[in-house]
Amino acid sequence: MSDADVKKDADLKKKVVDAVKAIKKGPRAMRMYMEMCAKCGTCASVCPVYFGKADKRYNPAERTDVIRRIYRKHCTLSGSLLGKLAGAEDFDPADIKEWEKIFYECTGCRRCASYCPFGIDHSVITRKGRAILDQTGHTPETMQKVVQVSLETGNTDGANPAALKAAVEFLEEEMQDEHGVEIKIPVDVEGVDYFYVPPSGDVLVNPEATMGLAKVFHVLGLSDRWTMSSTCFDGANYGLFTGNDKDMKDDNKLYVEEAKKLGAKTMLMGECGHAYRIMKMMMEKTGWWGKLGFQIANCMQWTADHINNGRLEFDKSKNPQPVTYHDPCNFGRSCDIVEEPRVILDAVCADFREMYPNRGDNWCCGGGGGLSAMDDIQDFRMEISGKKKLEQIRQTGAKYVATACSNCKRQLTQLMEYHKEEIDVGGVHDMLSRAILINGKAAEREDYV
């Protein structure tokens, strides 16, 4: 090894060890997870990845132990004296390549935390591992690219305002064709009540969800009370996935500033689990930017409320196929948005079926934690992390899987194709869009069923 390489390794080791030692200073959960795992293996038995393949590297407790061993070595007396006997081991710079893989083999779905006798949430340690990778310049290229594009353009697709406006115009034309009336999707309108923040995929890739929501606004007579933004139309925030808090907050700030500029009273988050989680459970709850002047809500809550109040009407026969709902982990376990999508699907589908287990107990699609965006690990996602989900979906007999998350949609679509299942995957408002009555009539389109 050359002198330069030796120095590089020493630098890497120092950075990693310092980052692990910082766990002593909190947060409380992370430090306690270093100190009290009983190694009972329950996490492995409820983990979608370990279900896919019972391999030590996929065992959640083992992944956490990768960091715990270093913690023991540097932060405990027994670890520094007894080494491996006390479960301690120093960091070896040669392991960093393995770290790049191992910390991106956890979907961060938090299912382990639901069943661990001590409530140990391994996703916290996964994110710590990813943060260390990020600090040392080892975030996988595919992930890094998404973050970069997102910080540069404000959205993960790298689309510019003109593209957004073109997409919106196209959707308006579609809706005109479907219903014979003008249904607006306002863009950059200031002083309205609602600022809609979807994942960019729901405008550019699977735009039916956005059409569905526009139709709800139309029926309620609120078409001039909402807006999208031509610069901020993607709630996706990959800083959560790379463990980089600064990236996460920078990305988030764009949206908060935009909401303030627009003067909206409510930021209406779209069908994107982690975007809503960051806005609602992290930014708003812990007050990243002080007093906001607007509230955070989710479009499924909003629509479900109007369904419960009897303000919307549907023709269920437009969605005759069996439909099931996949609870995105970030909506279910992390935000408690579980009943609302069911209210919507129950109202708009003729044959809605649950998959089991569901809600807070649901199995991850296998693409959580940003994995869905990583094409370099597609085999892993199709053969291992998505295996349980495939089984669950097959058992329902559904022909359409509705889910409220662009990452889940991408993973599930690929999963169905890969395993040659003729099952469609889409959003919740997508189904609503096909069944909602406007002037007493549902959309006229032939290519739906």
Place this chain on the structure above:
Amino acid sequence: MECVRLIVGVILPYIAVLVFVGGMIWRIVTWKKLASPAMTLFPAPATEGANAINTAKEILFFKSLFGGDRVLWILAWTFHAVLALIVLGHFRVFTKYVDVTLGMLGMSDDAIKAMSGGAGGAAGIVILIALALLLIRRMALQRAREITGVVDYFALLLIGAVIITGNAMRFGAEHFELKQTHDYFYSLATFDYVSGMDVLKNNVFFVHMCLAFLLIMFIPFSKILHFGGIFFTHQLIRKQ
């Protein structure tokens, strides 16, 4: 040998209690000082009171584990519940006032002895079986075996040794005098000249006590720390 008995019999108890109490206080104070931003995991109790009740369910009934691994739940819950009973039962060895109180409640000496022998004896057997099954499970199940290290086996074996020596006293030939232990622990607790040292001449008792104190000291610095941690970790993820 007398010297060893003196060190273990008179000094170790104080060290062990200090290490245990000091260690646990240090852990809890350190945890309390660290920031704990909300990281709610749903379904979560709506209020702090409901959260406390949820934590109590976790501590008393291992609620999460019940949903996660039913077989482990049966073994682990049995083990811990019987352990709690055994710890309670040991107060009869530490102080005569347990017998005095039971006597006042109308139990005859014979009845107390029969209860101690029956319930205590059964507990000793059940916990040994539960521990053995936990150990077998750990070695037989891949998902547990592959994450188990030397220190994890050490903890199980140490507990096993304490249980076996405890059972040996109850079922073995060399039974000790309760009166002696009462005097012994009373003088330890009152920092008096340690009387009842004769009890230490009982070899099985001597080893049992020695291992038990080691185990107690081991708690704050090992995974058995979950004994204290469980009071906090569930609150962390379930608070809204």
